[in-house]
Amino acid sequence: MNPSAHALRWTWLLMGLGVATVMLGTAAGSQGWQAWWLSAGDAVAQQIVFDIRLPRSLGAWLGGCLLGLAGAVAQGLFRNPLADPYLLGSASGASLGVGSYLSVFGGSAWTTTWWMGLGLTGSAFVGAVLAVLLTLLLARGVQQTLRLLLAGVVVGVVLGAVTSMMSLLQPQVLQAMQGFMLGSTAFVSWSACVTMALVLAVGLVLAWLFARVLDALTLGEATAQSLGMPLRWARMVLVGVISLATGAAVSHIGLVAFVGLAAPHLVRTLLRSTHAWHVCLSALMGGALLALADVMARVLFAPQELPVGVLTAVLGGAYLLWRVYRGSGGAR
Amino acid sequence: MRDALRGLVLLVCGLVLQAHALTVQGDGPQKVEIVQAPQRIVSLLPSLTETVCALGACQRLVGLDRYSNWPESLKALPRVGGGLDPNIESIVALKPDLVLAAGSTRGVERLEALGLKVLRLEPRTHADVQRVLRTVAQALFLPEADSERVWREIQAGVQAAVQSLSPQARQQKVYFEVSPTPYGASASSFIGETLTRMGVGNILSASLGPFPQVNPEFVVRAQPDVIMAGDSSRASMVQRPGWAALRAIQAQRMCVFQPGDADMLVRAGPRMAEGARLMAECLNRAAGASQGAGR
Numbered sequence: 195m196n197p198s199a200h201a202l203r204w205t206w207l208l209m210g211l212g213v214a215t216v217m218l219g220t221a222a223g224s225q226g227w228q229a230w231w232l233s234a235g236d237a238v239a240q241q242i243v244f245d246i247r248l249p250r251s252l253g254a255w256l257g258g259c260l261l262g263l264a265g266a267v268a269q270g271l272f273r274n275p276l277a278d279p280y281l282l283g284s285a286s287g288a289s290l291g292v293g294s295y296l297s298v299f300g301g302s303a304w305t306t307t308w309w310m311g312l313g314l315t316g317s318a319f320v321g322a323v324l325a326v327l328l329t330l331l332l333a334r335g336v337q338q339t340l341r342l343l344l345a346g347v348v349v350g351v352v353l354g355a356v357t358s359m360m361s362l363l364q365p366q367v368l369q370a371m372q373g374f375m376l377g378s379t380a381f382v383s384w385s386a387c388v389t390m391a392l393v394l395a396v397g398l399v400l401a402w403l404f405a406r407v408l409d410a411l412t413l414g415e416a417t418a419q420s421l422g423m424p425l426r427w428a429r430m431v432l433v434g435v436i437s438l439a440t441g442a443a444v445s446h447i448g449l450v451a452f453v454g455l456a457a458p459h460l461v462r463t464l465l466r467s468t469h470a471w472h473v474c475l476s477a478l479m480g481g482a483l484l485a486l487a488d489v490m491a492r493v494l495f496a497p498q499e500l501p502v503g504v505l506t507a508v509l510g511g512a513y514l515l516w517r518v519y520r521g522s523g524g525a526r
Numbered sequence: 527m528r529d530a531l532r533g534l535v536l537l538v539c540g541l542v543l544q545a546h547a548l549t550v551q552g553d554g555p556q557k558v559e560i561v562q563a564p565q566r567i568v569s570l571l572p573s574l575t576e577t578v579c580a581l582g583a584c585q586r587l588v589g590l591d592r593y594s595n596w597p598e599s600l601k602a603l604p605r606v607g608g609g610l611d612p613n614i615e616s617i618v619a620l621k622p623d624l625v626l627a628a629g630s631t632r633g634v635e636r637l638e639a640l641g642l643k644v645l646r647l648e649p650r651t652h653a654d655v656q657r658v659l660r661t662v663a664q665a666l667f668l669p670e671a672d673s674e675r676v677w678r679e680i681q682a683g684v685q686a687a688v689q690s691l692s693p694q695a696r697q698q699k700v701y702f703e704v705s706p707t708p709y710g711a712s713a714s715s716f717i718g719e720t721l722t723r724m725g726v727g728n729i730l731s732a733s734l735g736p737f738p739q740v741n742p743e744f745v746v747r748a749q750p751d752v753i754m755a756g757d758s759s760r761a762s763m764v765q766r767p768g769w770a771a772l773r774a775i776q777a778q779r780m781c782v783f784q785p786g787d788a789d790m791l792v793r794a795g796p797r798m799a800e801g802a803r804l805m806a807e808c809l810n811r812a813a814g815a816s817q818g819a820g821r
Contacts, residue, residue, distance in 0.1 A: 497613065
């Protein structure tokens with residue numbers, strides 16, 4: 195079988211898994227498993243399925259897709275298997291955005307400025323994108339990968355420190371911040387799903403278009419350059435894809451750990467393919483992973499719901515440890 | 527003819543309902559319009575739960591957050607998560623006609639988008655307690671006299687606690703620790719307001735913000751006469767560097783509150799009189815101990 199047919203088969207398979215999990219998600223209720231088709235006549239039951247469970251299950255899948263896509267692009271662009279979507283400082287930027295929003299508007303004080311209309315979601319997104327821009331500024335553009343990586347780390351640490359400082363000065367922010375940092379799909383609405391779907395579509399198309407550059411980059415920067423690849427443009431566009439995808443995901447579902455890191459690795463253990471397929475498959479894998487984790491988070495300890503970020507960290511961490519263990523065993 | 531009559535009846539009903547509809551201003555940006563007296567209430571904040579019960583409408587509650595633990599009679603009610611992680615689905619499934627939530631509760635927009643009436647209230651100060659009592663009474667279609675009566679009772683309770691203090695007890699300076707990080711309660715916090723009303727000193731001034739993180743050295747320097755703290759601080763307090771030299775610790779002028787009592791102290795709700803009584807007892811005990819030592 196030729197490689198792309200193989201990849202196509204996996205695409206259908208992962209897509210099927212995603213759809214199945216989202217469907218499963220509509221039956222995972224606050225009291226454990228609840229088959230919705232048994233109470234089809236009840237208006238409240240219908241509202242619960244269509245306006246709560248379906249958007250949040252779909253949102254989990256879309257958010258996972260965005261993180262998987264961003265992770266695969268980041269790993270390809272930085273030629274580093276440890277790269278994850280939060281590499282360029284978007285996570286700490288989003289936290290800072292949420293923190294500043296909460297400390298200005300948190301509690302009983304309220305105002306009706308335009309910033310208020312932005313909401314938690316908007317301020318997280320703005321924070322994430324501004325942090326990436328700051329990273330780009332520090333690295334003086336996208337041309338030097340190492341400098342970009344370093345700038346991302348520095349921005350992450352500095353913004354993280356500012357956020358800690360802020361929550362020290364205003365401890366009432368701390369609790370709400372923690373809720374955001376653990377990640378949750380509980381508040382995803384239909385409009386959030388539409389936003390994430392749009393960003394995902396744009397991101398996938400751009401990543402697909404520039405995937406050949408990622409393929410060439412695996413041979414080294416000099417080789418890619420000599421092959422006549424539009425490196426400069428590709429870097430700019432792909433960094434844009436990473437930051438937009440991550441910002442959209444983080445602002446709607448919070449800081450969900452490990453999906454972006456683990457999804458591309460999982461795909462790599464399944465099959466070797468060109469980057470064009472790799473980014474698509476990673477996105478689908480991320481979606482399936484997060485949708486599955488979301489269903490588990492809801493039913494494992496029902497009616498108590500686990501923050502989905504905690505679950506992905508445990509699952510993803512276990513998976514990575516296992517990979518590292520297997521890898522070191524194989525080298526021996 | 528019958529249709530016309532039916533139309534007229536509907537119109538009159540509509541007018542009557544219209545007359546009964548009222549708008550309530552919570553802490554949120556929009557006013558909340560309530561058409562009928564709510565009969566199925568979900569409360570997502572312990573102090574709001576307690577406020578509803580103090581107004582005698584306990585039986586209208588159908589769901590609570592997991593931290594609401596007073597009064598005992600509510601134990602059997604379904605729990606719908608906490609302020610940080612309210613379970614949207616459980617709340618909707620309870621079909622509430624009013625949801626009471628804190629300003630900082632997550633997912634309120636989501637609940638509103640799903641067609642629920644959400645009243646946001648977050649009491650933080652003595653004045654807030656009165657305002658929240660009024661607003662909740664209004665939202666529940668209870669006469670204003672009810673909320674005034676409850677508020678007068680609370681005031682009388684606090685006043686009784688203040689008057690129970692001995693003159694020596696009033697001379698003391700207090701450090702109130704909220705959590706072992708350590709965070710303290712300053713004069714601008716709810717607890718601090720009660721202390722101010724008792725006429726006792728607070729080593730943390732209002733300018734530090736309601737719950738400042740405290741440098742342990744600052745407490746040693748300030749030498750409070752009495753230390754009040756929650757149960758979680760008991761173990762770590764004595765081990766902090768220099769704290770063995772604190773006179774309050776040497777003379778055992780410390781009050782460590784059990785979790786249930788601590789809830790009462792930190793919640794800005796209708797049980798503030800009982801909280802004040804606990805603090806007054808602690809202050810009197812401490813003053814007695816220091817007199818005993820001086821003798």
